Amino acid sequence: MTLHETAAPAAASAYQKSVAEYWNQEKNPVNLRLGAVDGFYHHHYGIGEVDWSVLEGPEETREERIVAELHRLECAQADLLVDHLGPLGPGDRVLDSGCGRGGSSFLVHERTGCQVDGISISERQVAFANEQAEQRGVTGKVQFHLKNMLDTGFETGGFQAIWNNESTMYVDLSVLFPEYARLLKRGGRYVTITGCYNNAYGLPSRAVSEINAHYICDIHSRSSYFKEMSANRLVPVSVVDLTRDTIPYWELRARSPLATGIEDAFLTAYKDGSFQYLLIAADLV
Numbered sequence: 643m644t645l646h647e648t649a650a651p652a653a654a655s656a657y658q659k660s661v662a663e664y665w666n667q668e669k670n671p672v673n674l675r676l677g678a679v680d681g682f683y684h685h686h687y688g689i690g691e692v693d694w695s696v697l698e699g700p701e702e703t704r705e706e707r708i709v710a711e712l713h714r715l716e717c718a719q720a721d722l723l724v725d726h727l728g729p730l731g732p733g734d735r736v737l738d739s740g741c742g743r744g745g746s747s748f749l750v751h752e753r754t755g756c757q758v759d760g761i762s763i764s765e766r767q768v769a770f771a772n773e774q775a776e777q778r779g780v781t782g783k784v785q786f787h788l789k790n791m792l793d794t795g796f797e798t799g800g801f802q803a804i805w806n807n808e809s810t811m812y813v814d815l816s817v818l819f820p821e822y823a824r825l826l827k828r829g830g831r832y833v834t835i836t837g838c839y840n841n842a843y844g845l846p847s848r849a850v851s852e853i854n855a856h857y858i859c860d861i862h863s864r865s866s867y868f869k870e871m872s873a874n875r876l877v878p879v880s881v882v883d884l885t886r887d888t889i890p891y892w893e894l895r896a897r898s899p900l901a902t903g904i905e906d907a908f909l910t911a912y913k914d915g916s917f918q919y920l921l922i923a924a925d926l927v
């Protein structure tokens with residue numbers, strides 16, 4: 643797909659156009675340099691213990707070691723998400739909703755052999771990911787589309803699993819989950835990994851608001867996920883609080899030359915309890 647081969651406008655509102663523009667322009671080394679390590683391009687954060695020895699050793703190769711370590715932690719996050727998708731095989735079709743440059747889609751296909759459709763509101767991301775599919779020789783098995791997750795146009799009941807890896811903060815959940823209830827097969831699995839603000843803290847803190855402004859997004863409350871899922875036949879089967887597991891990633895990133903300037907806001911928000919990093923898996927009943 644080229645930049646000009648767009649069928650219907652995926653970005654339906656002025657807000658969505660601004661989000662599409664952000665991702666069309668995005669070329670952060672923290673995403674591109676990490677993706678170049680092994681060809682899995684992620685636009686999400688990492689989890690797990692940091693190997694702090696990457697900061698030691700020869701100065702000339704220090705940056706390279708940090709890049710590889712941050713990438714390892716981001717891959718661990720994607721692996722955990724895939725672990726929660728349930729049993730999948732070559733006969734299944736799954737949806738990577740808000741797919742970025744396609745890293746999680748390729749991982750799922752590699753691990754399960756299933757057919758993957760990835761969708762993004764950014765035409766440049768879609769073009770990049772489809773090129774990757776071609777290079778990997780999986781065109782037809784892993785395909786990317788310029789589509790809006792709130793109105794995908796895919797057929798009803800066609801998907802065994804759907805996931806959002808850090809992309810629900812760009813949409814209204816009360817519009818998103820009815821679409822997933824339509825797209826999923828009965829008994830199908832939905833998984834999200836997302837930052838959310840903590841209702842027990844109150845409303846969004848200053849640091850959470852800074853993150854919203856930085857990414858042009860609207861971080862939802864923890865409670866809104868469960869409210870909107872239960873209103874749409876999505877019954878949680880696992881809820882994993884990854885907040886403590888993601889802090890080391892942010893500490894390494896803050897000390898790396900690839901820092902983008904938002905690191906302190908994430909660390910403050912996680913540490914003052916106003917923000918949580920959650921995995922939620924649910925079944926459509």
Ligand SMILES: C[S@@+](CC[C@H](N)C(=O)[O-])C[C@H]1O[C@@H](n2cnc3c(N)ncnc32)[C@H](O)[C@@H]1O
Nearest residue numbers: 684685686740741742762763790791807809812
């Ligand atoms: C933070 S990135 C996450 C990308 C990917 N899930 C990953 O883990 O690498 C957010 C993604 O959501 C997509 N997005 C935002 N709003 C969308 C919408 N309404 N429909 C489809 N994609 C959307 C963006 O284009 C971007 O690809």
